[in-house]
Amino acid sequence: MKFKNIIDLMSIEFKETYRFPVMEALIFMSMYFLLQIQFDFTFSIPSNHNTILFLQRINSSLERAMQFFIFLMIGYNFAVSTIYIPLIIGYRISAAIERGEFEIILSSSVSRMELLASKILLHTIVNFTILALPLALNFYLELSYYAFSLINLPLLLVSLLVQTYYIIAISSVISILFKEKWILSSITSVIFWMAFRVLAELGHLPDPISYMLPPKLTWLVLALLFGWKRIHPLTEPFIVLDALQVFNTISLSALLISAITVISFLMCKHMSFER
Amino acid sequence: MREVIEVKNVTKKFGKISALSNVSFTFKKGILGLIGPNGSGKTTLIKILMGFIKPTIGCSFVLGFNSWKESSKIARLVGYMPENLSYPKHVSCIDYLSFVAKAKNVSGVNEEVKFWLKFVNLYEHADRCIGKLSMGMRRRFALACALIGHPELLILDEPTANLDINGRAIMLEKLKELHGAFGINILLSSHILYELERVCDTVAIMSNGMLIEYGKLADLYEKHGLTTKKFAIKSAESDLIDQLKKLSFIDKIEVMKNDTVIVVTNDREGFFEWISKSRFKKLLDTIHESSYGGNLELLIKKVLET
Numbered sequence: 393m394k395f396k397n398i399i400d401l402m403s404i405e406f407k408e409t410y411r412f413p414v415m416e417a418l419i420f421m422s423m424y425f426l427l428q429i430q431f432d433f434t435f436s437i438p439s440n441h442n443t444i445l446f447l448q449r450i451n452s453s454l455e456r457a458m459q460f461f462i463f464l465m466i467g468y469n470f471a472v473s474t475i476y477i478p479l480i481i482g483y484r485i486s487a488a489i490e491r492g493e494f495e496i497i498l499s500s501s502v503s504r505m506e507l508l509a510s511k512i513l514l515h516t517i518v519n520f521t522i523l524a525l526p527l528a529l530n531f532y533l534e535l536s537y538y539a540f541s542l543i544n545l546p547l548l549l550v551s552l553l554v555q556t557y558y559i560i561a562i563s564s565v566i567s568i569l570f571k572e573k574w575i576l577s578s579i580t581s582v583i584f585w586m587a588f589r590v591l592a593e594l595g596h597l598p599d600p601i602s603y604m605l606p607p608k609l610t611w612l613v614l615a616l617l618f619g620w621k622r623i624h625p626l627t628e629p630f631i632v633l634d635a636l637q638v639f640n641t642i643s644l645s646a647l648l649i650s651a652i653t654v655i656s657f658l659m660c661k662h663m664s665f666e667r
Numbered sequence: 668m669r670e671v672i673e674v675k676n677v678t679k680k681f682g683k684i685s686a687l688s689n690v691s692f693t694f695k696k697g698i699l700g701l702i703g704p705n706g707s708g709k710t711t712l713i714k715i716l717m718g719f720i721k722p723t724i725g726c727s728f729v730l731g732f733n734s735w736k737e738s739s740k741i742a743r744l745v746g747y748m749p750e751n752l753s754y755p756k757h758v759s760c761i762d763y764l765s766f767v768a769k770a771k772n773v774s775g776v777n778e779e780v781k782f783w784l785k786f787v788n789l790y791e792h793a794d795r796c797i798g799k800l801s802m803g804m805r806r807r808f809a810l811a812c813a814l815i816g817h818p819e820l821l822i823l824d825e826p827t828a829n830l831d832i833n834g835r836a837i838m839l840e841k842l843k844e845l846h847g848a849f850g851i852n853i854l855l856s857s858h859i860l861y862e863l864e865r866v867c868d869t870v871a872i873m874s875n876g877m878l879i880e881y882g883k884l885a886d887l888y889e890k891h892g893l894t895t896k897k898f899a900i901k902s903a904e905s906d907l908i909d910q911l912k913k914l915s916f917i918d919k920i921e922v923m924k925n926d927t928v929i930v931v932t933n934d935r936e937g938f939f940e941w942i943s944k945s946r947f948k949k950l951l952d953t954i955h956e957s958s959y960g961g962n963l964e965l966l967i968k969k970v971l972e973t
Contacts, residue, residue, distance in 0.1 A: 397770055400769060400770070404755055404758055404762075404763070404766060405755070407755070407757055407758050408755040408756065408758060411757050488753075491751060491753040492749050492751040492753045493753040495714070495717070495719050495747075495749055496747075496749060496753060496754060496812075498717075498718075498738070499717060499745075499746075499747035499813075500742065500767045500771065500812070500815075501742040501743045501770045501772075502770050503739055
């Protein structure tokens with residue numbers, strides 16, 4: 393696998409797909425504004441009685457309007473980040489197979505693994521930027537109550553990497569199984585994505601983050617690398633460094649990483665473009 | 668000498684549908700035309716040769732490499748031009764060709780890209796985005812992509828699809844030049860028979876996923892009795908022309924200015940039998956015989972009928 397080929401492929405796809413990233417810009421803006429308004433806003437009350445009554449009326453109307461706006465923004469944000477991202481990635485991947493783009497790329501002496509790696513990396517980087525940049529902006533501009541922690545970034549990155557992998561894998565496989573049914577492929581990838589999230593929320597499944605690198609393992613690695621106290625001063629290190637937990641975490645991670653690697657290899661090796 | 672393409676008992680099934688049934692042939696060199704109606708399995712065979720899809724039964728070799736198991740080696744030595752030109756629209760021609768050249772480990776990327784851009788007459792459009800090229804230009808760009816790295820074999824799926832007459836003529840000239848001047852072997856599929864007749868020396872006729880005829884075009888014409896013979900007889904006798912006109916196996920009679928009668932027929936034996944028994948026997952020594960190719964359309968009709 394040549395890293396240079398992966399970078400070149402990413403660069404070409406970046407120029408092609410993200411030339412005018414309107415939807416990506418909208419997601420970024422919605423994330424940013426959502427973080428701005430998600431705080432418990434209060435108004436300072438002036439001393440004059442008439443003014444108080446007047447302002448209280450305005451205040452309650454304004455509050456209702458703001459709450460409605462927040463509700464809309466949360467809904468919109470949920471819709472774009474939960475439906476749009478998997479839908480668009482699923483669509484792009486399966487449509488690329490069906491239009492013959494993959495065949496053209498593969499005939500240029502690029503391996504299937506390089507192709508898959510470039511897709512996963514590019515989509516992960518783009519989505520990570522969209523979701524992490526508002527957090528970083530809020531942190532540096534000190535605009536909201538959301539504390540920006542160093543720990544958020546690796547977790548977000550790993551989560552996105554795993555989820556993007558699932559979307560690409562699922563949509564590719566479905567696209568191959570059901571010939572020229574990219575709509576079915578895209579919808580199914582979204583259903584899978586939603587199902588994972590809902591099951592994780594309900595506690596039936598661990599959070600998608602845990603599928604590849606559980607947060608506790610990330611904490612453990614960071615603790616070992618930088619010293620736990622410096623990163624997370626409020627938590628006792630023994631919770632993380634509990635021997636049984638560490639063993640479980642590492643073995644589960646190793647198992648999942650191996651399984652994903654094997655699936656990825658088999659998928660790339662036997663991916664057939666039956667169009 | 669290794670075979671350019673070797674297909675051994677290849678069968679490909681999509682569910683219950685059999686796209687290819689027990690196809691076998693060996694192509695040594697030259698220009699091979701893949702002929703057949705829609706759904707006859709031409710594109711499936713091309714995709715199997717390129718290693719994009721796996722045959723259900725059998726195997727194929729391109730330049731000595733197994734198509735499915737060694738597809739990366741094949742991609743380095745073979746130029747492929749698909750029917751659907753799904754190239755990135757917002758990337759410039761030169762950038763995309765440079766990417767292909769780098770992926771194929773070509774030394775002197777810039778020279779290679781410029782050379783093939785000039786060859787397909789697109790050098791002036793090198794910085795234009797692929798999406799802004801006309802259909803004819805896009806086909807030529809796809810040809811340049813396939814030619815990067817001086818491949819030993821070109822595989823072209825419907826190279827003249829959606830092109831006007833001028834575009835087709837340019838494409839066919841380029842293909843002839845590639846084989847003649849650069850020695851590149853070519854496999855092309857097309858519906859347009861006169862194009863294949865112009866450029867191919869070998870044909871593979873497919874129908875319903877089966878290879879029903881394969882061989883050198885001249886041999887196939889001969890085999891199916893489609894080679895037309897032309898006889899030039901040095902004689903000014905008007906009676907000869909009258910007698911010839913009465914014969915059913917004579918297709919055409921033409922009298923030239925220099926007292927030469929040109930007779931065109933498919934039945935060589937019949938013609939000589941008649942003339943040796945007639946009073947024009949003495950003219951046998953003056954007859955000059957030549958032959959020219961048959962008609963591909965007739966050949967396909969005959970092959971499909973049988």
